[in-house]
Amino acid sequence: MDVIERFCKIYTDICQISPDDLESIYAKDVVFVDPITTHRGIDAVKNYFSNLLTQAESCRFDIADVFDCDGNNTARTQVTHIVNWTMHLTLKGNNKHITLDGTTQLNVVDDRVAYHKDYYDLGEMVYEHVPILGFVIKKIKGKLAS
Secondary structure, eight states: OOHHHHHHHHHHTGGGSOGGGGGGTEEEEEEEEOSSOEEESHHHHHHHHHHHHHHEEEEEEEEEEEEEOOOOOOOTTOOOEEEEEEEEEEETTOOOEEEEEEEEEEEEETTEEEEEEEEEOHHHHTGGGSHHHHHHHHHHHHHHHO
16 A cells, blocks of 8 residues: 555544554655644644544545646655545534535655645634634625625
């Protein structure tokens, strides 16, 4: 099983893993970027997931597509794969289910992910679920769409 297959398997139900399982897909010096923050190194990524796992009742990803990208660039942030997904998240103590579409860019080096960058609508994930702020953001989105 190559790293992309392991990646997809782990993310299928992220709450069923141990943070140590992340070592099977991420390089020791991985750079992990999402719209909220950047984590550098496997220990920082494991801490990030430990925190997520303590707050999540469930978190799974439906992987829609995995694209191989052709490139000869040796830069650390070169994209070798693009993954399109839908996340299904339920936080503990909150029965509200969040469904979020996103895309991840990966750079695989020596059968480990050296660079991981997530793209998703942060407003859809966080801000729209804060009562007053969510109302305002949804109104703004509605006006922009019309």
